[in-house]
Amino acid sequence: MAIFSLFSSTSRPFIHPQLQQIVAKMTLLDTLLFYVVHLVDKLGIWHRLPVLLGLAYLGIRRHLHQRYNLLHVGGTYGRRYNTDEFAYRTADGTCNHPTDDTVGSQGTFFGRNMPPSTSRYGLLEPHPTVVASKLLARKKFIDNGEQFNMIACSWIQFMIHDWIDHLEDTEQVELRAPDEISSGCPLKSFKFFMTKKVSTGSPDLKIGTLNTRTPWWDGSVIYGNNKEGMKRVRAFKDGKLKVSEDGLLQHNVKGIPISGDVRNCWAGFSLLQALFVKEHNAICDLLKVHYSDLDDEQLYRHARLVTSAVIAKIHTIDWTVELLRTDTLLAGMRINWYGFLGKKFKDTFGHILGPILSGLVGLRKPRDHGVPYSLTEEFVSVYRMHSLLPDKFFLRDITYSSTSDQDKCPPVLEEVPMRELAGTEGERKLSIIGMEQMLVSMGHQACGAITLWNYPSWMRNLVAHDINGEDRQDPVDMATMEIYRDRERGVARYNEFRRNLLMIPLSKWEDLTDNIEVVEALHEVYGDDVEKLDLLVGLHAEKKIKGFAISETAFFIFLLIASRRLEADRFFTTNFNCKSYTEKGLEWVNKTETLKDVIDRHFPEMTRKWMRCSSAFSVWGSMPNPTNCIPLYLRSAP
Numbered sequence: 001m002a003i004f005s006l007f008s009s010t011s012r013p014f015i016h017p018q019l020q021q022i023v024a025k026m027t028l029l030d031t032l033l034f035y036v037v038h039l040v041d042k043l044g045i046w047h048r049l050p051v052l053l054g055l056a057y058l059g060i061r062r063h064l065h066q067r068y069n070l071l072h073v074g075g076t077y078g079r080r081y082n083t084d085e086f087a088y089r090t091a092d093g094t095c096n097h098p099t100d101d102t103v104g105s106q107g108t109f110f111g112r113n114m115p116p117s118t119s120r121y122g123l124l125e126p127h128p129t130v131v132a133s134k135l136l137a138r139k140k141f142i143d144n145g146e147q148f149n150m151i152a153c154s155w156i157q158f159m160i161h162d163w164i165d166h167l168e169d170t171e172q173v174e175l176r177a178p179d180e181i182s183s184g185c186p187l188k189s190f191k192f193f194m195t196k197k198v199s200t201g202s203p204d205l206k207i208g209t210l211n212t213r214t215p216w217w218d219g220s221v222i223y224g225n226n227k228e229g230m231k232r233v234r235a236f237k238d239g240k241l242k243v244s245e246d247g248l249l250q251h252n253v254k255g256i257p258i259s260g261d262v263r264n265c266w267a268g269f270s271l272l273q274a275l276f277v278k279e280h281n282a283i284c285d286l287l288k289v290h291y292s293d294l295d296d297e298q299l300y301r302h303a304r305l306v307t308s309a310v311i312a313k314i315h316t317i318d319w320t321v322e323l324l325r326t327d328t329l330l331a332g333m334r335i336n337w338y339g340f341l342g343k344k345f346k347d348t349f350g351h352i353l354g355p356i357l358s359g360l361v362g363l364r365k366p367r368d369h370g371v372p373y374s375l376t377e378e379f380v381s382v383y384r385m386h387s388l389l390p391d392k393f394f395l396r397d398i399t400y401s402s403t404s405d406q407d408k409c410p411p412v413l414e415e416v417p418m419r420e421l422a423g424t425e426g427e428r429k430l431s432i433i434g435m436e437q438m439l440v441s442m443g444h445q446a447c448g449a450i451t452l453w454n455y456p457s458w459m460r461n462l463v464a465h466d467i468n469g470e471d472r473q474d475p476v477d478m479a480t481m482e483i484y485r486d487r488e489r490g491v492a493r494y495n496e497f498r499r500n501l502l503m504i505p506l507s508k509w510e511d512l513t514d515n516i517e518v519v520e521a522l523h524e525v526y527g528d529d530v531e532k533l534d535l536l537v538g539l540h541a542e543k544k545i546k547g548f549a550i551s552e553t554a555f556f557i558f559l560l561i562a563s564r565r566l567e568a569d570r571f572f573t574t575n576f577n578c579k580s581y582t583e584k585g586l587e588w589v590n591k592t593e594t595l596k597d598v599i600d601r602h603f604p605e606m607t608r609k610w611m612r613c614s615s616a617f618s619v620w621g622s623m624p625n626p627t628n629c630i631p632l633y634l635r636s637a638p
């Protein structure tokens with residue numbers, strides 16, 4: 001116990017006083033691990049450590065979050081079932097967890113990473129429209145530099161629509177802008193449906209909210225979240241999905257796309273859906289050649305597994321690596337997929353050495369750390385990234401013929417307001433533009449930065465969709481609504497959120513940012529009270545780690561959940577094998593490393609002609625990553 005007295009005997013306690021209560025619940029070993037993490041946090045250096053030390057820090061942090069930041073919401077109602085009979089992803093996400101058929105299915109509860117907010121402030125304190133107008137509303141578009149393009153922005157919407165959406169109530173709420181700011185608001189008042197609150201039947205967390213999408217990484221964004229959705233998208237021939245002759249999605253009589261999820265779609269998002277429908281259909285073609293005895297249903301099931309794994313892999317070792325552009329995260333994300341010993345070792349010997357050395361994918365059994373899998377309320381909140389969206393889209397001229405090999409940047413043909421690319425109008429425009437021109441244009445445009453005063457103006461007066469993709473009557477101010485949503489769902493405000501994530505909380509605004517303009521604006525809205533700060537505002541105001549497009553606070557939720565999406569899923573663990581995927585199917589997953597690989601498969605000339613950079617998620621005209629002769633694990637501090 002000497003170590004504890006050492007830490008508590010000084011006049012300034014080692015542990016931040018506000019964290020002591022949380023640490024008091026930890027086991028002895030975890031307390032020691034927490035001390036290590038806390039010391040590094042106090043020095044503010046984990047991201048500047050050499051790669052191996054940085055990985056050790058993240059490994060310990062992830063372990064602590066797995067122990068103390070996974071809360072189950074709702075009871076356990078599912079039944080045992082025969083896993084051999086369900087060696088495929090079902091339409092509604094049932095039959096994935098090995099002993100409970102309902103875990104992760106459509107309509108189950110959102111979990112939590114921490115207890116609901118204990119804030120004493122009300123739903124309108126300060127008024128959400130004041131927060132939106134004074135801190136979020138875009139003054140002038142701020143882009144993400146060359147790091148992230150419009151494909152990257154659409155990609156994350158593509159993922160969100162695979163994982164999460166809250167069930168709404170039938171009751172509406174109206175928010176009216178206070179007089180002092182109403183003249184500057186696009187909507188003086190607006191109505192929207194409250195989030196549906198449902199009794200969990202469990203004594204711990206009595207009320208919960210429901211996820212209308214399947215939280216598994218199962219490609220439901222293209223396959224649907226239930227049987228009806230699946231039937232709508234399938235061609236019922238050779239396992240394939242419906243697609244138009246021009247390669248884009250088909251549409252119903254109302255002009256709404258036929259796809260797994262069509263809510264709040266825009267042209268960039270539906271383009272990615274179409275690209276992965278192409279991918280699915282190409283996999284079906286290959287499987288049919290090699291396994292001619294497979295019928296439509298079997299081909300569909302195998303191709304769905306393969307396509308979903310390709311999506312998950314691209315997200316893990318391509319998209320995330322661009323989002324968090326540091327050597328430590330490059331190593332960390334590759335370890336999640338391939339393990340510390342890397343791809344060559346895994347390809348040669350298989351998954352033989354446990355999660356750290358051989359990766360999460362291919363584990364013998366799924367791991368949920370004693371808490372049934374779901375995505376969480378807090379995960380939804382940290383993914384509120386609408387600032388990624390610009391106000392205008394730059395359509396480029398791909399008939400342009402460049403004069404040199406270096407010139408891969410087609411000129412801008414037209415500036416299209418983003419509003420015109422949303423919903424059915426966007427679908428009409430996309431069918432005129434076509435897949436190739438859209439993809440190249442998206443590749444060449446930087447998306448918005450996740451920072452204050454960068455919330456898209458057009459989304460403050462937005463025609464949102466209902467679940468069928470039809471326009472709603474009442475337009476909404478999304479920036480205001482997002483502030484309200486987090487409060488309504490009892491998500492902790494920023495400082496409480498950090499404490500619950502074992503992070504050092506703020507004592508004053510200057511702990512959050514060194515930008516004086518931001519400090520003054522925060523002071524104007526929240527006074528001196530850092531406890532009042534809304535999560536969304538804090539995440540946007542936080543000073544970022546070099547190379548990170550998101551805040552460190554959001555990242556710690558990702559650290560936990562990104563691994564969980566893989567390791568808790570039977571189809572990335574027990575059933576990640578030839579029997580479920582087929583040999584050729586597994587080979588397809590293994591050979592696909594990046595989104596560029598998928599684009600090259602379907603548009604063989606495109607990236608050669610128009611892309612200069614290394615990843616399809618960076619701005620295509622930017623320079624490729626420089627070669628670094630030092631092995632990744634031996635790299636020192638950045």
Ligand code: HEM
Nearest residue numbers: 153156157160164165166264266380383384385386464485
């Ligand atoms: C044109 C593109 C987009 C449109 C029109 C759009 C629109 C919407 C709308 C209307 C909602 C429902 C708001 C509510 O009722 O609370 C929503 C929710 C959300 N959106 Fe977007 N969005 C777009 C792109 C994105 C992008 C790029 C992201 C990036 C991560 C994103 C992340 C989210 C999240 C996390 C939610 C919350 C889901 C939930 O409450 O369960 N969206 N979006």
